[in-house]
Amino acid sequence: EEELERVKQRSAKVLQTQESSSKILKFLVNDILDFARLKSNKFKKDVKAFDVREAVSEIIDIQKYQAQQMGIELRSRFEDLEQLNFMITSDEQRIQQVLLNLLSNALKFTRKGHIEISCKPIFREDIQKWSIQFCVRDTGVGIKRTDQGKLFKLFSTLNRTDQQ
Numbered sequence: 001e002e003e004l005e006r007v008k009q010r011s012a013k014v015l016q017t018q019e020s021s022s023k024i025l026k027f028l029v030n031d032i033l034d035f036a037r038l039k040s041n042k043f044k045k046d047v048k049a050f051d052v053r054e055a056v057s058e059i060i061d062i063q064k065y066q067a068q069q070m071g072i073e074l075r076s077r078f079e080d081l082e083q084l085n086f087m088i089t090s091d092e093q094r095i096q097q098v099l100l101n102l103l104s105n106a107l108k109f110t111r112k113g114h115i116e117i118s119c120k121p122i123f124r125e126d127i128q129k130w131s132i133q134f135c136v137r138d139t140g141v142g143i144k145r146t147d148q149g150k151l152f153k154l155f156s157t158l159n160r161t162d163q164q
Contacts (some may be wrong), residue, residue, distance in 0.1 A: 016065045023062045027100055030093065045091040053078060053086050054134060056117050060101045063107060073112055074103075081132075086156035088132050099134065106138040113139025 037043035053076075060074045067074045078086065098115060106115045115138040122133045143151070 012067070020062050020065050023058075024100075027097060031097065046093060047089060047091050049089045050092045051086050052081065052119055055092050055096055056119065057097065059096055059103060060117065062079050062100065065101050066107060067115070070107065070110075071112060072107065073114040075114055075116040077116060077118040079118065081119060081121060090132075095134070099136065102136040106136055106140065107151050109136040109143075110140035115139075 034043060056076050056078075060076055064074055103115065103117065115136065118131050118135045118137070122131050123129075124131050
């Protein structure tokens with residue numbers, strides 16, 4: 001019976017890894033397809049209403065196993081989204097794509113502690129509409145101020161030695 005339990009646990013870990021890997025692969029394939037569409041001017045946003053909690057939870061679930069193996073806690077926090085019923089209208093796949101990239105980078109550079117994705121509504125006076133502010137925070141050492149500009153350059157990467 002003990003052996004059966006160990007096999008079940010190993011099988012569950014393998015399935016979790018396969019599920020996470022397949023979801024990451026799906027995002028990578030979509031990234032490549034989007035890049036091709038952008039180059040050929042055929043890219044279109046897929047704007048629709050979706051539950052922001054579910055979208056963020058899916059991203060956390062994708063990276064949960066890797067985080068657990070590293071001893072890192074993944075958290076999510078939703079501030080005052082009840083007033084919007086947790087629903088937003090945007091391109092869910094793009095938001096998840098950005099959050100997954102930020103979360104993956106945070107996992108690369110965080111040795112211990114936690115990573116948190118938070119969301120809160122912000123009323124934009126300039127356009128008289130509600131927006132959602134996403135934030136990914138971690139307990140890693142951070143990025144040198146001089147290297148922060150590299151974050152938004154195409155094909156730019158930072159090495160672990162670039163950290164503070």
